[in-house]
Amino acid sequence: MEPVSFGVLGASSFALAHTARAIHEAEGARLAALATSSPAKAEPFRAFAPDLRVHESYDALLADPAIEAVYIPLPNHLHVEWTLKALEAGKHVLCEKPIAMRADQIDALIEARDRTGLFASEAYMIVHHPQWQLVRRLLDEGAIGAVRHVDTVQTFDVGADADNIRNRAETGGGSVPDVGVYTYGSVRFAARAEPVELTSRIRRENGVEVWAHAMGTMAGATGEFTFASTTSTRLPDRQEAVFQGEDGMIRVTVPCNAGVVGEAQVHLVRGDVTLVERFPSARQYVLQVQNMVATVRTGAPYPWSLEDARGNQAMIDMVLANEV
Structure with a gap:
């Protein structure tokens, strides 16, 4: 089975410490590209993935035909925007939590997922543990x-x-x-x-x-x-x-x-x-990536859907709306 080639949007410290490494180590996945305008920020990633291609912009990575899936570790307020862009570019998406700032924003992600037939989910790693x-x-x-x-x-x-x-x-x-x-x-x-x-x-x-x-x-x-x-x-x-x-x-x-x-x-x-x-x-970030690969390649059930993420965000919205 051909490995799923991943690209990472942004050289965040969290991606470096956890999910990018998990992609590199997970069975059935390959860390193939990183989008960052800073060559210095790319070097720590190349230390464990020496063949990594570096794109100077997020759009350039999304245009890379060799990339099948993307991981998005950007600041919270950018998650919806770049998840939608990635889906429209034909990429499967694993996006950091919270995937949105309000529950109703996730409706557009569900629509895009269903229309494109691509995988999209929040990087909610604990359910894989x-x-x-x-x-x-x-x-x-x-x-x-x-x-x-x-x-x-x-x-x-x-x-x-x-x-x-x-x-x-x-x-x-x-x-x-x-x-x-x-x-x-x-x-x-x-x-x-x-x-x-x-x-x-x-x-x-x-x-x-x-x-x-x-x-x-x-x-x-x-x-x-x-x-x-x-x-x-x-x-x-x-x-x-x-x-x-x-x-x-x-x-x-x-x-x-x-x-x-x-x-x-x-x-x-x-x-x-x-x-x-x-x-x-047990390594929950590696398990998360391997479960995503299994879903993308074989249609295996995935334990955390966009609907699950919407329920979480609705509860967050409720907490913030009912301050006493």
Whole structure:
């Protein structure tokens, strides 16, 4: 099977550290091109992909007939624009999250995907990790009975980095779009749940939301449950998700940055018994690319659709619209 040739739009530090490397290492994929006007920024990519072609503009990469798929790690406010351009250029698309700034913007992406017949999805890597697949399976099997409460947290501190896109309103910064996509979306995915009502308390600096606490009610397969989430770009690193049911509890460690800030684990607690499943070597970015390749080449099911991304963004929109 011919490898899928990928191009990357922009020499972002995130692409360099994670997804570009994952494309290079994934079975069935080939990192073939990078778009950047800075030759110096291309050199770290060439260190592990020496045959990389470098285009001076995003449009030039999209015009490259040898490129079959693109990965888009651009700032949040550019995701919709360049996903649409890539689809119109005949490329499959994996775009960083959040793929849009409002839920209704994703409708145009769904239309373009369906019209072109191409693959397009948000780079929502956690659903490819066996950690979250296990949590979903345990909830489906009733391992803790009916879910009664879920709380999630993800925080990190970029307060000293004024140029960070997460600190800039014009690039779609803030903790809710950047990591609320995980603290909300992981619950939607694992518990097959959607929000019923939500309110939020938010703190801002220079027009950018830097701390948000969302709370309310969600409804899943086992009925309604209470929900709480804290996200911040001004607190030390912390990640955790806890699902409490009528018969037990599931605690998820490092639910987003598995293997980066700690080991991914799932703790199943029932009475005095705790079972721990560890995932020391699973690489979610590589798995994400390999699943995309399988979908593009064979039509295999892909665990995160644009419709799933739209549901996430609708929940983000709800949180931001219901500040108290």
